Amino acid sequence: MTYHLNSSVGKVSAPPIAESAAWLEGNSSNLPAINLSQAVPSYLPAPELADYVAKCIKDGSANLYTDILGLPDLREALAAHMSSAYRGTVNASDVAITAGCNQAFCAAVLALARPGDNIVLAAPWYFNNQMWLEMQGIEVRAIPAIDETDALPRPQDLASVCDERTRAMVLISPNNPTGAVYPPELLDAFFDTCQTLQIALLVDETYKDFLDPASPPHNLFGRENWGETLVQLYSFSKVYALTGARVGSLIAGPQMIEAVEKIIDCVAICAPHTGQKAALFGLQNLDGWKREKRLIMADRLQAMKAAFAAHAANYRIVSAGAFFAYLSHPYVNHDARAVAMGLAQHCGVLTLPGSMFGPEQDGYLRLAFANVDASAMEEAARRLGDYQPRA
DSSP states (O other): OOOOOOHHHHTSOOOHHHHHHGGGGGOOSOSOOEEOSSOOOSSOOOHHHHHHHHHHHHHTTTSSOOOTTOOHHHHHHHHHHHHHHHTSOOOGGGEEEESHHHHHHHHHHHHHOOTTOEEEEEESOOHHHHHHHHHTTOEEEEEEOOOSSOOOOOGGGTGGGOOTTEEEEEEESSOTTTOOOOOHHHHHHHHHHHHHHTOEEEEEOTTGGGSOTTSOSOOGGGSTTGGGTEEEEEESTTTTTOGGGOOEEEEOOHHHHHHHHHHHHHHTSSSOHHHHHHHHHHHHHOHHHHHHHHHHHHHHHHHHHHHHHHHOTTSEEEEEETTEEEEEOSOTTSOHHHHHHHHHHHHOEEOEEGGGGSTTOTTEEEEOGGGSOGGGHHHHHHHHHHOOOOO
């Protein structure tokens, strides 16, 4: 018997990270691989967090399901954190704890849109967002987020791609793949535009903890009736080095939270209990550790910029921040996929081609510079600068 598979899933491209990892198998350079593809912290979780999670597993306190929307103490703690960090008002009832930020996005989309609807992404976009929308039969519409001067989308472009079946605008800041940090006034303008258009604004802030906390990333949680428009998506994975623990969050108004609860229950019942315990421990105990890692990432960003200026000036850094840099590559007669494969196979440096992140991105590469120590940046830049693609 032949499976009758969902054609919407079949049309979606294979997972890009898994595909690109295979390129290193053909590495002919005999040089140690430098992996700048998937964004994964290169350091271990805080020792005290690891000890705490081990204790929870041993004593059985993290072995059962939690409430569908998460541990009440974690929801309270995250609401308090967001209220303080954004100088706004977030209540525990506004918080859903999810199995990572990807699940938060998937749940938000299922709550908002049906097949035949459309959702707007800023191009270049995070490929998993596109993949999920296409699997659901939801049309992806795009507005540009790259020009000669910056990597920011424009609110004035949004209305031109919307119609009566548009359900949401998705923004990521700090951005994946470009690293761009969207200023508060830009997010304010998108919020106003989405309110006017009567669509949701989904803001993914997975990497917010790598920004200077002296001023809030935006003021949206202080806006009146924010819970009728804004859906914030977040992850504990990067900040506490918990990518495998799969714990994130979705913050929204009551109608969205009610819908998301049904979705989470059918998909995972709840986020992993151990991950939730770890996230709560981090919020309550690791502010100093978090600051240390933020400064490490800032050092890596500066090291990358200096290394490229010295050894790979033929690449233009379009935008960089948090974990990522988006580069314009110099090989005008070669598409981004060919360049990325060549760098992996002949230089041992794994990057991702811009073509994995949307249309008209063949001139770009994405680097997850946060994956490697600052001391490795010079070697990575030298290999990229020396690379000559084959005809």
